Amino acid sequence: MRYLNRFCVLLSVILLSFNASAQDKAIHKAPSPLFRDPIYDGAADPIVVYNRGEKEWTMMYTQRRANMPLPDVAFCYGTGIGIATSKDHGQTWAYRGTLNLEFEHGTNTFWAPEVIYDNGTYHMFVTYIQGVYSHWGGNARLVHYTSKNLWDWKFLGDLKLTQNIIDPTLMKLPDGKWHIWYKNANSNTQTAESSDLENWKLDPKVAIGGQPHEGPKIFRFKNYYWMITDEWVGQRVYRSTDAKTWEKQGMVLDKPGHRPEDTPTGAHADVVVTADHAYIIYFTHPGRKTHQDDGGHDKDGGFTYSTKRTSIHAAELEFENGTLVCDRDKPFDFWLP
Numbered sequence: 001m002r003y004l005n006r007f008c009v010l011l012s013v014i015l016l017s018f019n020a021s022a023q024d025k026a027i028h029k030a031p032s033p034l035f036r037d038p039i040y041d042g043a044a045d046p047i048v049v050y051n052r053g054e055k056e057w058t059m060m061y062t063q064r065r066a067n068m069p070l071p072d073v074a075f076c077y078g079t080g081i082g083i084a085t086s087k088d089h090g091q092t093w094a095y096r097g098t099l100n101l102e103f104e105h106g107t108n109t110f111w112a113p114e115v116i117y118d119n120g121t122y123h124m125f126v127t128y129i130q131g132v133y134s135h136w137g138g139n140a141r142l143v144h145y146t147s148k149n150l151w152d153w154k155f156l157g158d159l160k161l162t163q164n165i166i167d168p169t170l171m172k173l174p175d176g177k178w179h180i181w182y183k184n185a186n187s188n189t190q191t192a193e194s195s196d197l198e199n200w201k202l203d204p205k206v207a208i209g210g211q212p213h214e215g216p217k218i219f220r221f222k223n224y225y226w227m228i229t230d231e232w233v234g235q236r237v238y239r240s241t242d243a244k245t246w247e248k249q250g251m252v253l254d255k256p257g258h259r260p261e262d263t264p265t266g267a268h269a270d271v272v273v274t275a276d277h278a279y280i281i282y283f284t285h286p287g288r289k290t291h292q293d294d295g296g297h298d299k300d301g302g303f304t305y306s307t308k309r310t311s312i313h314a315a316e317l318e319f320e321n322g323t324l325v326c327d328r329d330k331p332f333d334f335w336l337p
Helices: 002-027
Strands: 043-051 056-063 081-086 094-098 109-118 121-129 141-147 154-158 166-172 178-183 189-194 201-208 214-221 224-230 235-240 247-252 267-274 277-284 311-320 323-325
Touching: 043 081, 043 109, 043 277, 043 311, 056 109, 109 166, 121 166, 178 214, 214 267, 224 267, 235 323, 247 323
Parallel strands: 043 267, 166 214
Antiparallel strands: 043 056, 056 081, 081 094, 109 121, 121 141, 141 154, 166 178, 178 189, 189 201, 214 224, 224 235, 235 247, 267 277, 277 311, 311 323
């Protein structure tokens, strides 16, 4: 009888562990959408950063003014950098407002932030355009800020690189230098390097050319460097052993998903690598048939709210046959540690 009781206890422990594991899987399901901006409903160009001081995950994004009746593409200008935070490992996100980044008079435009952490300081590199435009225009620059808490930012100045550049992504390489990649005026990816994150040496050669694109993002996963770029029909994948010579791979997020709001294709993405997982965080235009189909202007010269609004999503990148693939409909365990 004593051995039978021990067996029953052991069986109970196994069953409890199994049930806990099953519950964990259910708890860790990524919401779809992951986030929608509750003010303007235009969250785009997301990045996800861990706040070491507050021990929470922070999402930063371009806060497009999608629900405003504005002429042409004015909803993409006058944009702040929106903030949402998660205290439950990415399961729920609370909108917290926008960052105070203004350093000139008037209302100006901020797009597509990138944040890295170095020696106790957060560094933000973000696209800046002076003023607000109704049509595509303005001189886009990359500007640099520092912070100790991800909330209060000190403006350091412009990166002295080429003109009309957007969408920075950074990584420190084994050579000990920081490297930045960004979209240049010809819709290619260009790069520069720095020893101190303030003085940059431009590489005159194009890092990634070919098909026009934007939104480069570099990350390290499965013993390779990876770059994804937004070709406006999904994300192109590039692979490298040294982050200097890139091999063109296939596409991800190029086929519509079937989760709520997860259609048509995934745009301007971030990638968060945690242990053995690589999560791709991206935005969609769920009211459009294709990403670039804006439906045309209405009688007042604007676009409909449905075609302007955007949603943020998460999916998992998987390493398969030497490259990265992504089935955005496949269930996966989403947990930001």
